[in-house]
Amino acid sequence: MSVQALRAGALATAVTAPSSALAEWGVNLPEGVTSISNTIYDIHMWVFWICVxxxxxxxxxxxxxxxxxxxxxxxxxxxxxxxxxxxxIWTVIPFLILIMMAIPATGTLVDMYDTSDAEMEIKVTGYQWRWQYEYMDEDISFFSSPDTPRDAEKNLMEKTGDYKYSVDNPLVLPVDTKIRFLITSNDVIHSWWVPEFGWKQDAIPGFINKNWAKIEEPGTYYGLCAELCGQGHSDMPIEVKAVPKDEYREWVAEQTGEDG
Known part of the structure; x- marks a missing residue:
């Protein structure tokens, strides 16, 4: 098979492939696992096809x-x-198209910052170079630091799929629960970002930013600090474990028992 034929086949596959597959290839937004991320994805595809x-x-x-x-x-x-x-005509039509795109986008932007009626609160504090998580409704607080083996960083052992993403203490959250995040920093500006949640939020010293998520699917989701914060910027991974509510309650009982 010729190189031209291979290229043509790859292009045809990319054009006809489902958008979820394109997201896995890194050429489209991920659909995410929260209601907000799904809405953002739908708006993105709506605007994309209008542009097409x-x-x-x-x-x-x-x-x-x-x-x-x-x-x-x-x-x-x-x-x-x-x-x-x-x-x-060519003034009114573009105006109407912009309105069609702006209305759902504005509504979603408002919903993104509506943290009312949250069922629990998590305070996230950025440090150089780790995260602190505090469960405001429970007596639980811990630091989350990188857990990548040094031998993997030195290419002395095989790198696994969670290379540079795994942490010693992941953030454990229940699914189907509206969670308010209070995000701040203890030193410089950081940014807490989990792509599957559909948003990232700056962590600014002396200021608390709010956002929320309602995770719909159990699983492990990774993120990063998305603001250049110094030499160890790449060593601020985020690992979130979303579990069923019963499993989350068991985890809380274990943590509070250890603290006691």
């Missing part, structure tokens, strides 16, 4: 103009004046 339709229409109009109005060298150019109706 506009792009196809523009290129077809250009192609049609080139073919329909081509003339030989020396032809006398046409003379015409403005058309008010056409100008109104």
């Amino acid at each position: 339709v506009i792009g196809v229409g523009v290129f077809l109009a250009i192609l049609w103009s080139v073919l329909a109005y081509r003339h030989s060298k020396g032809a006398k150019p046409a003379h015409f004046h403005e058309n008010t109706t056409v100008e109104i």
